Amino acid sequence: xxxxxxxxxxxxxxxxxxxxxxxxxxxxxxxxxxxxxxxxxxxxxxxxxxxxxxxxxxxxxxxxxxxxxxxxxxxxxxxxxxxxxxxxxxxxxxxxxxxxxxxxxxxxxxxxxxxxxxxxxxxxxxxxxxxxxxxxxxxxxxxxxxxxxxxxxxxxxxxxxxxxxxxxxxxxxxxxxxxxxxxxxxxxxxxxxxxxxxxxxxxxxxxxxxxxxxxxxxxxxxxxxxxxxxxxxxxxxxxxxxxxxxxxxxxxxxxxxxxxxxxxxxxxxxxxxxxxxxxxxxxxxxxxxxxxxxxxxxxxxxxxxxxxxxxxxxxxxxxxxxxxxxxxxxxxxxxxxxxxxxxxxxxxxxxxxxxxxxxxxxxxxxxxxxxxxxxxxxxxxxxxxxxxxxxxxxxxxxxxxxxxxxxxxxxxxxxxxxxxxxxxxxxxxxxxxxxxxxxxxxxxxxxxxxxxxxxxxxxxxxxxxxxxxxxxxxxxxxxxxxxxxxxxxxxxxxxxxxxxxxxxxxxxxxxxxxxxxxxxxxxxxxxxxxxxxxxxxxxxxxxxxxxxxxxxxxxxxxxxxxxxxxxxxxxxxxxxxxxxxxxxxxxxxxxxxxxxxxxxxxxxxxxxxxxxxxxxxxxxxxxxxxxxxxxxxxxxxxxxxxxxxxxxxxxxxxxxxxxxxxxxxxxxxxxxxxxxxxxxxxxxxxxxxxxxxxxxxxxxxxxxxxxxxxxxxxxxxxxxxxxxxxxxxxxxxxxxxxxxxxxxxxxxxxxxxxxxxxxxxxxxxxxxxxxxxxxxxxxxxxxxxxxxxxxxxxxxxxxxxxxxxxxxxxxxxxxxxxxxxxxxxxxxxxxxxxxxxxxxxxxxxxxxxxxxxxxxxxxxxxxxxxxxxxxxxxxxxxxxxxxxxxxxxxxxxxxxxxxxxxxxxxxxxxxxxxxxxxxxxxxxxxxxxxxxxxxxxxxxxxxxxxxxxxxxxxxxxxxxxxxxx
Numbered sequence: 001x002x003x004x005x006x007x008x009x010x011x012x013x014x015x016x017x018x019x020x021x022x023x024x025x026x027x028x029x030x031x032x033x034x035x036x037x038x039x040x041x042x043x044x045x046x047x048x049x050x051x052x053x054x055x056x057x058x059x060x061x062x063x064x065x066x067x068x069x070x071x072x073x074x075x076x077x078x079x080x081x082x083x084x085x086x087x088x089x090x091x092x093x094x095x096x097x098x099x100x101x102x103x104x105x106x107x108x109x110x111x112x113x114x115x116x117x118x119x120x121x122x123x124x125x126x127x128x129x130x131x132x133x134x135x136x137x138x139x140x141x142x143x144x145x146x147x148x149x150x151x152x153x154x155x156x157x158x159x160x161x162x163x164x165x166x167x168x169x170x171x172x173x174x175x176x177x178x179x180x181x182x183x184x185x186x187x188x189x190x191x192x193x194x195x196x197x198x199x200x201x202x203x204x205x206x207x208x209x210x211x212x213x214x215x216x217x218x219x220x221x222x223x224x225x226x227x228x229x230x231x232x233x234x235x236x237x238x239x240x241x242x243x244x245x246x247x248x249x250x251x252x253x254x255x256x257x258x259x260x261x262x263x264x265x266x267x268x269x270x271x272x273x274x275x276x277x278x279x280x281x282x283x284x285x286x287x288x289x290x291x292x293x294x295x296x297x298x299x300x301x302x303x304x305x306x307x308x309x310x311x312x313x314x315x316x317x318x319x320x321x322x323x324x325x326x327x328x329x330x331x332x333x334x335x336x337x338x339x340x341x342x343x344x345x346x347x348x349x350x351x352x353x354x355x356x357x358x359x360x361x362x363x364x365x366x367x368x369x370x371x372x373x374x375x376x377x378x379x380x381x382x383x384x385x386x387x388x389x390x391x392x393x394x395x396x397x398x399x400x401x402x403x404x405x406x407x408x409x410x411x412x413x414x415x416x417x418x419x420x421x422x423x424x425x426x427x428x429x430x431x432x433x434x435x436x437x438x439x440x441x442x443x444x445x446x447x448x449x450x451x452x453x454x455x456x457x458x459x460x461x462x463x464x465x466x467x468x469x470x471x472x473x474x475x476x477x478x479x480x481x482x483x484x485x486x487x488x489x490x491x492x493x494x495x496x497x498x499x500x501x502x503x504x505x506x507x508x509x510x511x512x513x514x515x516x517x518x519x520x521x522x523x524x525x526x527x528x529x530x531x532x533x534x535x536x537x538x539x540x541x542x543x544x545x546x547x548x549x550x551x552x553x554x555x556x557x558x559x560x561x562x563x564x565x566x567x568x569x570x571x572x573x574x575x576x577x578x579x580x581x582x583x584x585x586x587x588x589x590x591x592x593x594x595x596x597x598x599x600x601x602x603x604x605x606x607x608x609x610x611x612x613x614x615x616x617x618x619x620x621x622x623x624x625x626x627x628x629x630x631x632x633x634x635x636x637x638x639x640x641x642x643x644x645x646x647x648x649x650x651x652x653x654x655x656x657x658x659x660x661x662x663x664x665x666x667x668x669x670x671x672x673x674x675x676x677x678x679x680x681x682x683x684x685x686x687x688x689x690x691x692x693x694x695x696x697x698x699x700x701x702x703x704x705x706x707x708x709x710x711x712x713x714x715x716x717x718x719x720x721x722x723x724x725x726x727x728x729x730x731x732x733x734x735x736x737x738x739x740x741x742x743x744x745x746x747x748x749x750x751x752x753x754x755x756x757x758x759x760x761x762x763x764x765x766x767x768x769x770x771x772x773x774x775x776x777x778x779x780x781x782x783x784x785x786x787x788x789x790x791x792x793x794x795x796x797x798x799x800x801x802x803x804x805x806x807x808x809x810x811x812x813x814x815x816x817x818x819x820x821x822x823x824x825x826x827x828x829x830x831x832x833x834x835x836x837x838x839x840x841x842x843x844x845x846x847x848x849x850x851x852x853x854x855x856x857x858x859x860x861x862x863x864x865x866x867x868x869x870x871x872x873x874x875x876x877x878x879x880x881x882x883x884x885x886x887x888x889x890x891x892x893x894x895x896x897x898x899x900x901x902x903x904x905x906x907x908x909x910x911x912x913x914x915x916x917x918x919x920x921x922x923x924x925x926x927x928x929x930x931x932x933x934x935x936x937x938x939x940x941x942x943x944x945x946x947x948x949x950x951x952x953x954x955x956x957x958x959x960x961x962x963x964x965x
Contacts, residue, residue, distance in 0.1 A: 131894040275293065275515075295516060301513060314384060395512075399510055567848060620840070639666035659911070679693060745916060800899070
């Protein structure tokens with residue numbers, strides 16, 4: 001009897017398990033149904049959002065598409081405001097006139113429209129030399145931005161390798177070719193800069209004279225003309241193949257044209273420079289231990305709209321096949337997509353979406369090999385340009401759908417948060433389904449949407465992967481919260497994590513990297529090189545690499561030849577940064593000064609023991625703010641103010657950048673980077689709450705009341721205390737201190753000034769944010785800003801780079817500006833903040849101080865800093881935008897004009913924090929006093945007074961140690 005009961009219980013559990021799996025992973029029939037449902041859903045996914053392009057198209061779905069071309073000459077504009085617009089004849093070889101539009105201002109044309117309807121719009125433009133970034137414009141029709149996406153239109157520059165041949169250093173390693181702009185006149189349609197729409201935008205124009213306005217957001221461009229037109233229909237391959245037969249086209253004679261991918265003729269971005277891949281000995285060219293530039297793409301060729309173009313010279317007319325040696329080893333469970341054009345035209349529809357499935361090894365992919373026979377391309381004798389462009393293809397509607405889902409789920413999360421707070425009472429029933437009636441409906445709708453997306457991906461790739469697992473986890477949670485809404489409050493944390501995971505999923509899938517070794521154009525059916533190495537080649541490769549690990553010098557970068565004047569420079573950042581720097585040294589510094597530089601990549605903590613043992617460098621780069629003065633006390637750093645041209649060189653920086661390096665009437669380093677705080681805010685959420693970005697601290701207090709009423713938070717930075725020994729003074733406290741004429745130290749630099757009334761008041765106000773207003777002591781601001789929990793906060797301005805790259809779903813929904821200030825009796829507002837810097841310093845033991853000074857002057861020069869900043873951004877993308885301390889160089893880095901103006905406004909208010917003997921106790925004990933108040937409820941004045949005594953004792957002790965009066 002018991003055994004029967006056990007068997008029955010087991011059977012019930014098994015059935016339950018099967019049922020649960022069935023609900024999570026639907027059958028193929030269900031999947032097919034879901035895919036069809038997804039396709040139906042895509043058609044109307046964002047039509048409810050009145051600012052979306054889908055809604056705009058649905059509003060004009062029945063409009064005609066007139067088949068006439070309307071051209072507006074650039075120089076025939078009717079109005080230009082806010083910039084120096086200029087009409088030029090024959091600009092850069094143009095036959096006629098063009099208008100040069102600067103990086104600020106707007107220009108308007110009258111468009112004579114004979115027939116109402118939807119039109120595509122294209123522009124014939126030339127990228128004027130500027131800051132080397134993409135050109136951005138906002139489009140308005142009759143004074144209105146027609147839809148979201150038209151507010152930021154992106155136009156490419158053209159880049160290429162500076163030298164035709166790959167150069168090598170004196171150790172036999174290939175040097176990455178520098179990328180230079182190769183500007184040319186281009187004809188480009190107005191498209192979605194995010195790549196979510198494959199076809200160019202369509203705009204509705206009424207019959208009559210219409211206004212078309214372009215407003216500059218970034219960079220200058222010359223405009224020849226703008227045209228309203230209709231895109232030509234692209235035939236399918238089947239139709240094109242039938243035309244081959246009627247035209248009597250024949251397969252080409254046996255030929256194999258192999259083009260090395262790294263020898264691309266042009267590209268859309270400096271990030272698309274050739275790379276070195278050592279994953280297989282089958283790559284061309286190859287060396288077991290030396291660096292060889294042998295591929296292109298990888299993780300740098302991934303964003304929608306980026307393109308690479310190669311030139312081929314075809315020996316005769318005929319039909320050819322195209323094969324690519326590629327590797328797509330980044331997107332498991334999904335695929336990368338490219339479109340292909342030949343001489344600017346898509347040959348047939350199938351070339352709009354070329355799919356590259358996941359494979360960890362190199363593959364030779366013949367285009368169309370999955371069909372009955374590979375695709376055949378008709379090429380006439382002579383030179384042709386083959387361009388491959390990153391496109392989202394089939395993934396685009398999924399990403400649009402999911403981006404909409406993330407925004408809606410985040411909005412629902414905020415609505416729940418307004419009722420429960422982020423620490424809900426586990427014993428309380430908040431009756432969310434009654435107070436937010438649409439909650440379960442939203443959860444059910446989004447669960448269905450995510451199920452459809454997951455089913456589509458499973459069917460498209462034929463496998464389940466981590467990409468689908470994230471979606472399924474979210475589906476399970478949403479369905480369960482629909483079934484049991486009373487559990488929502490207990491699951492808010494996991495719900496937020498899952499929604500954040502969806503945002504990251506969008507970011508990951510939107511990136512479509514592939515790596516290319518070469519492409520081959522040959523007669524149809526011709527034999528192709530093997531993409532993989534043989535077993536013998538692989539064994540030789542592994543053995544050779546093992547031996548090379550003992551014989552090759554991987555610490556030195558680039559040329560190591562010693563000239564008469566030679567210096568050693570240590571750098572502590574990554575190899576990419578070191579290689580870029582060495583390239584600049586070999587290109588411009590050594591040829592101009594005849595000083596050779598041995599650049600070594602070292603760990604950050606090695607400088608002190610090396611200096612003590614007499615093995616240190618002449619110059620050390622990327623040093624922390626505290627190091628130069630600490631070395632100067634011990635006579636280990638050289639005083640730069642003794643050089644006759646120091647005053648001229650110091651004019652490159654703001655005084656705030658030099659302040660930490662001044663000591664005993666000397667200056668012991670030059671600033672390389674300078675960071676400072678800015679105020680970040682979500683425009684959409686502040687609009688919902690009826691708030692403006694706060695201009696004063698009183699505005700902050702007013703905003704806090706509104707935010708906390710809705711269970712949202714204001715962010716103020718708290719430094720990580722893991723490294724308490726070198727803790728810098730808190731930036732919020734420094735703001736409050738400097739805005740009220742306070743200082744950290746007395747004028748003679750012998751004591752702390754934190755016992756002054758100004759300091760005490762600033763400290764009390766700072767701690768009250770955490771005692772009275774309950775600000776969090778630790779928070780992941782970028783992620784909580786992304787979800788909307790912290791729609792406003794103060795953070796280092798480099799957070800801008802992070803948000804630009806990691807939060808695509810909130811693009812155009814946030815901004816940054818100067819920090820809140822202290823209002824004076826006359827109504828003016830002070831916005832002081834403290835900065836943090838890194839430095840380049842010369843060691844006192846440098847053998848050739850004149851040569852070392854030449855290097856430091858060259859490195860901190862405006863042009864070098866601009867080139868380094870652009871190279872780093874070109875190599876690693878917008879996330880690596882360089883926070884240079886050089887005033888003029890920052891102006892020339894590729895910031896949008898409005899954003900740079902905000903930076904410039906704040907930079908004028910920046911102050912540096914002095915460094916002095918024993919000063920390392922200031923940040924440490926300021927934090928200790930803060931923790932005493934916040935954690936132990938101690939009186940702020942008493943807590944700070946106690947720790948000021950420790951700071952003064954340490955300063956006095958160090959002054960005695962170094963015999964300072």
